[in-house]
Amino acid sequence: MKMSKSKTRTLHCLWLFLLACLCSASLANNAKINFREKEKKVLDQILGQGKYDARIRPSGINGTDGPAVVRVNIFVRSISKIDDVTMEYSVQLTFREQWLDERLKFDDFAGRLKYLTLTEANRVWMPDLFFSNEKEGHFHNIIMPNVYIRIFPNGSVLYSIRISLTLACPMNLKLYPLDRQVCSLRMASYGWTTADLVFLWKEGDPVQVVKNLHLPRFTLEKFLTDYCNSKTNTGEYSCLKVDLLFKREFSYYLIQIYIPCCMLVIVSWVSFWLDQGAVPARVSLGVTTLLTMATQTSGINASLPPVSYTKAIDVWTGVCLTFVFGALLEFALVNYASRSDRAADMHRESIKKKRRDMEQASMDAASDLLDTDSNATFAMKPLVRHPGDPLALEKLRQCEVHMAPQKRPNCCRTWLSKFPTRQCSRSKRIDVISRITFPLVFALFNLVYWSTYLFRDEEEN
Structure with missing residues (x-):
């Protein structure tokens, strides 16, 4: 009987222990379930009807009646385009605001409830921030609206949204x-003045940029944050701005514009080395290069806005077009000089012919006089004039004038004398001078152009 009673007590204690374990597990599960249900109770407690009014702004620092302080930071996800014609750029960013609203304080249950999450922005007070230089913008709603609001136990509110702006x-x-x-992103308050609302950049790292940011024609060098408060007749409004400094990639323009223009200018110089009589070749070459250069210039200007000032690319294309046009005008000058040379040669030949005829007539007359003289002896007409003959002396003086060396030797004249040019041929000398002058002037222009624009300080916008 004693053994049976002891066994009964043992079994009874064992059942009680198992029952206590089951009850504790059930209570723990109910506690977890009740803890998740507490989030709803907390939201109803702080945002319930008649308890919170989203139309009233939060109080200032330390519960004072000063302005509400909103700290802002942004994360630049991508920059899709920078348009020179319309002067705009498109950016996609994550925009965040954080402020303190003491009316939203709640119990965090010993740290187990870190924050509350909302997706409806109209349930709490929101700053009336807008982008002052915005042209277009939209939110992202795929698959769900990319926005959330977190409420922390101390009443701090974090608002985050993904937007695309032009x-x-x-x-x-x-x-x-x-x-x-320099492209700016400006954010300002629309209705609240600085007496009620102040925007500040978040301390630490207010602007973040994605690491693999890639732009086709620009490079983002740096960005600067600043304040841009504006005063109007209705008051002063808080404003934030971030300046994005973009550097244009020059390699594209070097390959597509500068090198082709240089090649066209050099091709136009080929006409200086063609024969003067090759009129169709020189005219077609000059006209073709001129039309090609004009087409290139119009194509460049079509991709740019019609501004009132002169751009660096306008100086380059204008000078290149002038060189090509100058090569065409040079051929017109050569052609005119060639015709003048031919007319002068014909005139000289006619004068020489008349002189020879006159000399022959005078010699014939002298021979007739000698034949009539009975006492004169037979004299043979000399084939070669003696050095003392007046006509021979005159011809000798003309040759000496043309062949006499200069008193002061000139390097250019020495170089020009190496070319097989006819005496007094101006057209050929124009070609020879152009072969030197055009490349030298173009090289000097390149030196001035690149030294001016590459080392010139950027002007303030």
């Missing part, structure tokens, strides 16, 4: 395509 970017294209452009 923003105005006034550009100064005086140094195009060797320029740098």
Whole structure:
């Protein structure tokens, strides 16, 4: 009987222990379930009807009646385009705001409830921030709206949203395509003045940029954050801005514009080495290069806005077009000089012929006089004039005038004398001088152009 009673007590204790374990497990599960249900109760407690009014702004620092402080930071996800014609750029970013609203404080249950999450922005007070230089913008709603609001136990509110914006970017294209452009992102309060709302950049790292940011024609060099408060007749409004400094990639323009223009100018110089009589070849070469250069210039200007000032690319194309046009005018001058040379040669030949005829007539008359003289002896007409003959002396003086060396030797004249040019041929000498002058002047222009625009300080916009 004693053994049976002891066994009964043992079994009874064992059942009680198992029952206690089951009850504790059930209570733990219910506690977890009840803890998740507490989030709803907390939201109803702080945002319930009649308890929170989203139309009233939060109080200032330390519960004072000062302005509410909103700290802002952004994350630049991508920059899709920078348009020179419309002077705008498109950017996609994650925009975040954080402020303190003491009306939203709640119990965090010993740290187990880190924050509450909302997806409806109209349930809490929101700053009336807008982008002052925005042209277009939209939110992202695939698959769900890319927005959330986190409420922390101390009443701090974090608002985050992903947006795409097309923003105005006034550009100064005086140094195009060797320029740098500053595009701004401006954020300001629309209705609350600085007495009620102040925007501040978040301390630490207010602007972040994705690491693999790639732009086809620009490079993002750096960005600067600043404040841009504006005063109007209705008050002063808080404003934030971030300046993005873009440097234009020059390699594209070097390959597509500068090198082809140089090649066209050099091709136009080929006419200087063609024969003067090759009129169709020289005319077709000059006209073709001129039309090609004009087409290139119009294509460049078509991709740029019609600004009132002169751009660096305008100087380059204008000078190149002038060189090509100058080569064509040089041929017109050569052709005119060639015709003048031919007319002068014909005139000289006619004068020489008349002189020879006159000399022959005078010699014939002298021979007749000698024949009539009975006392004169037979004299044979000399085949070669003696050095003392007046006509021979005159011809000798003309040759000495043309062949006499200069008193002061000139390097250019010495170089020109090496070319097989006819005496007094101006047209050939124009070609020879152009072969030297055009390349030298173009090289000097390149030296001045690149030294001016590559080392010129960027002007303030």
